[in-house]
Amino acid sequence: MKEGIRLSKDFYTRDVLEVxxxxxxxxxxxxxxxxxxxxxxxxxxxxxxGSEDRACHAFRGRTPRTEIMYHEGGRLxxxxxxxxxxxxxxxxxxxxxxxxxxxRGVDGYPGPGKLTKSLGIDKSFYGEDLVLSxxxxxxxxxxxxxxxxxxxxxxxxxxxxxxxxxxxxYL
DNA sequence: TCAGTGATTAGG
DNA sequence: CTAATCACTGAG
Numbered sequence: 221m222k223e224g225i226r227l228s229k230d231f232y233t234r235d236v237l238e239v240x241x242x243x244x245x246x247x248x249x250x251x252x253x254x255x256x257x258x259x260x261x262x263x264x265x266x267x268x269x270g271s272e273d274r275a276c277h278a279f280r281g282r283t284p285r286t287e288i289m290y291h292e293g294g295r296l297x298x299x300x301x302x303x304x305x306x307x308x309x310x311x312x313x314x315x316x317x318x319x320x321x322x323x324r325g326v327d328g329y330p331g332p333g334k335l336t337k338s339l340g341i342d343k344s345f346y347g348e349d350l351v352l353s354x355x356x357x358x359x360x361x362x363x364x365x366x367x368x369x370x371x372x373x374x375x376x377x378x379x380x381x382x383x384x385x386x387x388x389x390y391l
Numbered sequence: 392t393c394a395g396t397g398a399t400t401a402g403g
Numbered sequence: 404c405t406a407a408t409c410a411c412t413g414a415g
Contacts, residue, residue, distance in 0.1 A: 266410070275410070285399060302411050303396025309410085322410055333411045343398095374410050 224359030232293030236319035245365030260326035275378035278318030289318035305333030
């Protein structure tokens, strides 16, 4: 896997529908418990876009859990679901525009619950700044990737319109 | 198809 | 305080 350059703030402060399709193929770098760093190619993501998107957690407004989504892009939004899994999301867009990209899979670990369990990602990563953090960030290797699109998964409750938005992006 | 499992949230 | 909900996974 090629070395890369850490993505800067400008990458994340764009609209989520611009950021999300740019993430598959990028490299997630994370510091492990033993102090070493490991690199994983991002393979699948989904966009959650603002207070209008019925599938977005910010649809019901600002709560302690969703607070970070209202921050300027580049932070991590982490939440716990189904009593077992931590979900890893990257906040995007401008201040007060609640958006995030769910990381659904990385190379070797397809599935949002499996990747966080394997990489040891939990609530301690909530709010982490991908631009400045010393334990997690994303790199661009310069490689060009063909990204496929499809509807988001697991959001039946959001209604047909939001369920059918082609906001899942994968290699 | 379906249960496990517990943080988070709205509501009393 | 209570009860409902849930951006998932693995077993059958």
